[in-house]
Amino acid sequence: MTNQENNQNQRNNKSVAKSIKNTAGSAFETVHNALEATENVAMNTVDATNNAAKNLTGNKNNR
Template sequence: MVNQQNGKSKKNVAEGIKDTAGSAFETAHNALETTEDIAMNTVDAAKNAAQKMTGNMKNNQGKQR
């Protein structure tokens, strides 16, 4: 009986470790996705700003002629 309880206890500990590791991996994965989203939004914003600036410069050159 004691051996059965020890076996179950070890299994429960192993399952707990597995669950904790899974949760930690999921948290890290979500953090990476969030970081990627922020980085891509930053790139898009920089691209849009550069396009606006380039467009404004072209418009200003046309008006100066």
């Protein structure tokens, strides 16, 4: 294998590694955003349940 071929292979390997790194970064970001969305839904559900319970029992807070 010539030096030129070796250099091209090294460039290709760096390109593949960079692509894998970018894909992994995007995947982690997607999972992170999904977890944040799930947390928001859960917290809103807890708040709504708390408010409903207060309204049913007449124990409203004066805010």
